[in-house]
Amino acid sequence: MTLAPESNPKIQDTPPFRIPLSEADRAFLAGLGATLRRYAPHETIMRQGDDEGRAFIIHSGWSCVHTDLPDGERQIIDFPFSGDIIGLRAYQSPSYISLTSITKLIVFEVPAKALTAAVEHSPRLAGTFLSVAARQRAILVEHLTNVGRRRGAARAAHLLLEIGTRLGGDGQRLASHYECPLTQYDLADALGMTAIHINRILKDLRELDLLSFRHRTVDFINLPATKKFAGFNPSYLLLERI
Amino acid sequence: MTLAPESNPKIQDTPPFRIPLSEADRAFLAGLGATLRRYAPHETIMRQGDDEGRAFIIHSGWSCVHTDLPDGERQIIDFPFSGDIIGLRAYQSPSYISLTSITKLIVFEVPAKALTAAVEHSPRLAGTFLSVAARQRAILVEHLTNVGRRRGAARAAHLLLEIGTRLGGDGQRLASHYECPLTQYDLADALGMTAIHINRILKDLRELDLLSFRHRTVDFINLPATKKFAGFNPSYLLLERI
DNA sequence: CGGGCCATTGACCTCGGTCAAGACGTGTGG
DNA sequence: CCACACGTCTTGACCGAGGTCAATGGCCCG
Structure with missing residues (x-):
């Protein structure tokens, strides 16, 4: 190579x-x-x-x-x-x-x-x-479902949960904390919203004690509650081995 | 077989x-x-x-x-x-x-x-x-773009243009008219909206003289204008031949 | 120190959702 | 042949999530 x-x-x-x-x-x-x-x-x-x-x-x-x-x-x-x-x-x-x-x-x-x-x-x-x-x-199918059918706060939480899981590697581990270099504009462009509204949603998620995304860091404050809130089921992230 | x-x-x-x-x-x-x-x-x-x-x-x-x-x-x-x-x-x-x-x-x-x-x-x-x-x-990527970034009327028009093109077969022909058995509930579930709003959007599209979807039939009244309105570029539908 | 990018917040508005009520058409059973 | 039920379409009134516009402040980096 x-x-x-x-x-x-x-x-x-x-x-x-x-x-x-x-x-x-x-x-x-x-x-x-x-x-x-x-x-x-x-x-x-x-x-x-x-x-x-x-x-x-x-x-x-x-x-x-x-x-x-x-x-x-x-x-x-x-x-x-x-x-x-x-x-x-x-x-x-x-x-x-x-x-x-x-x-x-x-x-x-x-x-x-x-x-x-x-x-x-x-x-x-x-x-x-x-x-x-x-x-x-x-992943793409879940993304479309997310954008098409979940409301803003759940949509943002779902994406951050997915990214945290994918960072884990095998698609099943999910750390309570990870570094995330995405801007609120990036999130907005992924979620079909405006950065201004993403900002308000992140504030809501903090005030709901679900998760915090500040200073390039995602912290899951209450992971089970966040998963439930976002309707997040990581099975779609499993990589089928041959 | x-x-x-x-x-x-x-x-x-x-x-x-x-x-x-x-x-x-x-x-x-x-x-x-x-x-x-x-x-x-x-x-x-x-x-x-x-x-x-x-x-x-x-x-x-x-x-x-x-x-x-x-x-x-x-x-x-x-x-x-x-x-x-x-x-x-x-x-x-x-x-x-x-x-x-x-x-x-x-x-x-x-x-x-x-x-x-x-x-x-x-x-x-x-x-x-x-x-x-x-x-x-x-097609899935375009669908996500449609739902995430286009507003209701353009979104609906885009989907109906895509379906018309796919019905043509090779992904490039687009008839000005086709029969479509989808209900407004189906369209709503595809486009991330409610059927009630789809109904209003279809009414708007008729009144804009862009297209009509009634009685299981899609009629493109002004195809070039509709393509422009929806930002529809069918190149993603081309099937690359080997 | 200044410029740019990013985050934050308020005021206001609109698109699209919710609730409710009918209308229409078609297939089924009486 | 009619009555009815159900699925679908249509419309109005109202509401709320999210977009738009504008201003400000923090931070990093040249």
């Missing part, structure tokens, strides 16, 4: 899927021409409408996948984390989404065709990609 | 992907144990939370994929059409979505494991599934 000049050689050179890969698969993946790249915060890595031949696998850092609307607004589709794949598709085509870094971000960049080739080369890899894609679809 | 007793032998026995399959792939698909089944209107075919081992490929008819909330509400995720796949995933697991018929519905039912096996057996089939899944993801 080629390392970009700016990469840190200490970073492990295999995408951090949480599904075990065979040595052969690792070797094949390493031969695909993947490049480990770093991006500064708030860089546009891929822009909606561009002819894109790349796919991305998140190594570490925060970013968002979003659509752009003609009026300059955006809808954040997902905050992908380590091991998530962006741009898995059959062939090159104009991208319908944008990818923007939020913090410093490290990603594996792979020619999209190479990912397709991987699918065709290794049934096991195909299964891995299928698993990862299925989980990302479940 | 096994035919269920109630099936009509005149129905062609290969899933109607709009991507050409080789004879070998057809034969392999036919050997997977797929069953052609018919459902009556308003039947629950798969329920969220059930342990599901089946996947579905829509043959014909209208249905909806939705999530169910504890309070009895639901969020419609998609109205799948001919060739769309539901339940493509690595292995058996509890379903996080429900599938309900709206009209009479004909589907191919396949053991989910068989689909995975197909992916592992035929690189070409894997690519076909990847293409179909990528398009369905694009």
Whole structure:
């Protein structure tokens, strides 16, 4: 696997899927021409409408996948984390989404065709990609349900619970506390609301003794009550292992 | 391919992907144990939370994929059409979505494991599934954008434009008129609103001379104006061919 | 020190939800 | 053939969640 000049050689050179890969698969993946790249915060890595031949696998850092609307607004589709794949598709085509870094971000960049080739080369890899894609679809489905059917406070709480769980790794652990570099504008763009209203909602959630989000830190004050309040059931975050 | 007793032998026995399959792939698909089944209107075919081992490929008819909330509400995720796949995933697991018929519905039912096996057996089939899944993801992304960022009237118009385009088949044709068996409750559940408000929105859209939805029929009165009003760009509906 | 980004809050307004009441159509049973 | 019930559509009155506009303050960084 080629390392970009700016990469840190200490970073492990295999995408951090949480599904075990065979040595052969690792070797094949390493031969695909993947490049480990770093991006500064708030860089546009891929822009909606561009002819894109790349796919991305998140190594570490925060970013968002979003659509752009003609009026300059955006809808954040997902905050992908380590091991998530962006741009898995059959062939090159104009991208319908944008990818923007939020913090410093490290990603594996792979020619999209190479990912397709991987699918065709290794049934096991195909299964891995299928698993990862299925989980990302479940997350997206839950996101739509959240935006479409929950009211503001529950919606915000649900997203913060989901992020806390995804940070845990296996999709089941949930710490009572995590650092979160998202701004209230980011939350608003993910939740289909305005940042001003997000601000009021966060105030409400604090006053309800459910959770506090200040100074880039999320603190769950009463985790069971918050889960109930948000209707949060983490089963959709489970990554099915092969 | 096994035919269920109630099936009509005149129905062609290969899933109607709009991507050409080789004879070998057809034969392999036919050997997977797929069953052609018919459902009556308003039947629950798969329920969220059930342990599901089946996947579905829509043959014909209208249905909806939705999530169910504890309070009895639901969020419609998609109205799948001919060739769309539901339940493509690595292995058996509890379903996080429900599938309900709206009209009479004909589907191919396949053991989910068989689909995975197909992916592992035929690189070409894997690519076909990847293409179909990528398009369905694009549709879902646009749906989230619609619900999160467009206001009611544009949101409703956008959905009706999308459905009209998807009915066309290749994702680019859009008739000025189509029959639509959805109720205003269905639209509301898809768009994250109430049926009462959908009713007022449809009235507004008629009075704006954009479109009319009455008596199970959608008529686009001024198609270019409606597309502009809804911010509708059908490129996300293109099915990339291999 | 100044500029920019972000968070916070108030005043006001509007979109969309809630509640209630009918109208219409269609299929069913008497 | 009629009566009725049920699902769906329609409309009005009212309310509340969330958006808009505006002003302010904190904080970080050049």
